Amino acid sequence: xxxxxxxxxxxxxxxxxxxxxxxxxxxxxxxxxxxxxxxxxxxxxxxxxxxxxxxxxxxxxxxxxxxxxxxxxxxxxxxxxxxxxxxxxxxxxxxxxxxxxxxxxxxxxxxxxxxxxxxxxxxxxxxxxxxxxxxxxxxxxxxxxxxxxxxxxx
Numbered sequence: 001x002x003x004x005x006x007x008x009x010x011x012x013x014x015x016x017x018x019x020x021x022x023x024x025x026x027x028x029x030x031x032x033x034x035x036x037x038x039x040x041x042x043x044x045x046x047x048x049x050x051x052x053x054x055x056x057x058x059x060x061x062x063x064x065x066x067x068x069x070x071x072x073x074x075x076x077x078x079x080x081x082x083x084x085x086x087x088x089x090x091x092x093x094x095x096x097x098x099x100x101x102x103x104x105x106x107x108x109x110x111x112x113x114x115x116x117x118x119x120x121x122x123x124x125x126x127x128x129x130x131x132x133x134x135x136x137x138x139x140x141x142x143x144x145x146x147x148x149x150x151x152x153x154x
Contacts, residue, residue: 066078110137
C-alpha cells in the first residue's frame with residue numbers, strides 16, 4: 001500500500017509538471033461575487049517562504065519526506081530539504097516564479113530541484129512544476145536565454 005501511495009503521488013506530480021507547459025489554457029477570470037482584496041506584491045522572500053511552506057506541508061502529509069518522481073531514473077525520491085537558494089529566486093513574468101533548492105535523498109544522494117510557482121500575490125502562490133536539475137552535482141539540463149525567454153536545454 002505504501003508503494004501505491006508513492007506511485008499515485010508521483011503521477012500527480014508528473015501531471016502537475018505538464019500543466020505549466022500549456023499556455024493555451026485560459027486564465028480564470030475574476031468572479032464578481034467575490035470581493036477583490038488588496039494583494040501583497042510577490043517578493044523573492046515571499047517565493048522562498050512559499051516554497052519552504054509547500055515542502056514542509058507536503059512532507060508532513062507524506063510521513064516526513066518530500067516525495068518527487070524522478071522521470072529520468074523512473075523512481076520516487078524521498079527527500080529532506082537542505083537549502084533553498086535565496087539568491088536564485090527569480091520572477092519570470094506572467095505571475096510565474098522560479099526557485100532552486102537542494103535536497104538529501106534517502107538513497108544518500110543530493111538533488112538540486114527547480115521549483116516553479118504561479119500566483120498574482122503571495123497568498124495565491126502555488127507550485128506548478130518540479131524538476132530534477134542536478135543529481136550529485138551533475139546537471140541534467142541547463143538554461144539558455146532565447147529572445148528574452150529562458151528555456152531548458154539538454
